[in-house]
Amino acid sequence: MRFALTAAVVGVAVLAGCTPVQSGPVTGTGTDEKTGHFRVWLFDEVNHGPKEAVVQEAITEFQNAHEGVTVEVQYIQVQTRAERFKAAFSDPASAPDVAEFGNTDLAGYVAGGGFAELDLGQWPDAKDLLPAVLDTGKVDGKVYGVPWYVGVRALYYRTDIFQELNLKPPTKLDEIAPLARQVRAAKPDLLGISAGGKYTYGAMPFVWANGGDIARKDGDKYVSTIDSPEAKAGLRQYTELIADDICPPAQCAGNGGDASVEAFRAGKAAMVIGGDFNRKSVDASSAAGKYAVVPLPGKNAGEIAPAFAGGNLLGVMKGSPRKTLANEFVRLLGGKAYQRKMFDAMGNLPTFGDVQAEVAKANPVLEPFIKTLESGTRFVPVTPDWAKIDAQAVLPTLLQQVAAGGEDLDRAAAQAAEQMNAAFGG
8 A cells, every 4th residue: 555645655655554453344324315415534645735626626526416415525644544444334424435545454444344345337437447456456356446546666766876976777686785885885975775674565576576475375365475485585685785885774774665765855865666656755855856767677687576556545435325426426536537637736646557658658757667567566465464464564573673683584584474374364
């Protein structure tokens, strides 16, 4: 999930963990009112003014088309979303009709009985939703959320520094650490690359590119594979970056995605793994005009490392007494016209193939992110158990134990796998 807390949703793009939702399933009201007070929850952001303006335009259009309907939007804090949604699932009277939520939260929310299944069959726009992105809105093959935007990460680098040191961007993952060391040796006041011990979705492409994964499906449950040789090869490559001669643990081990990007924005790092959703923020920083972006390379030259398919969804609450209106509003705000408006306002990458192509043509700077998307993305295990693993910070703890704590990678990965399997019910 990429939460757009400008710098990022991530800003889901970052990616705050949430406690598991454990409430009884919400049953529908059996009614389908066509008028009245209609409530929407959307995520608050550091600078949600442009987002609010687009949403208000959609509200005005919706209210003009539905006499007797009044739409109220409440902007909720990402950090407290788990508690808010848990309460809403338990008490439909306090719940919204439509809500924005992160794609990594989907399985847990569906298991909690919070969201209704969506039928996109009669929606013309739906045919152009990118299949891999639409999959992030599904549980067991059923759609519960319309992807509102997608977030992927690529490699930002300082063109002025690379030119001065006669360096070229890496073409393979194993070239990043030597390049970063070279930069820091020449410029000790700079981080060779801004990496973070809590930056899970910056680290996972290294695991995926090496043929590893978080977990595999075994029957009706998941089994952790984070301790496989392939996964450990990727973890070793990433944690190598958090070292005194690249990104000192004292400075970097506690950083997540936002803090990692912030160091690049502040002119303190030569490289960083950042999202398409960070671009506007970087353009408003000291790095403006002095950086470029390339896809994060894969294990071999010419390959692109699989990126985490972050993003947020729009869904209809299961207990909504206005199902028809709720579905129509999701299709309006989540449709092509307003996704394009949201891109112009916030830089959010659209989830429709044709709209993506349109904005990419007009904005060549999106090319590395589009290429990354097209080369294939990966996702977290689609299970309610992921919320527990996320809340326990299993992966960030693993990264920090190795990078800052001096823990043996084999032992730390085995401990992480054991924790995951306990959460998976193994």
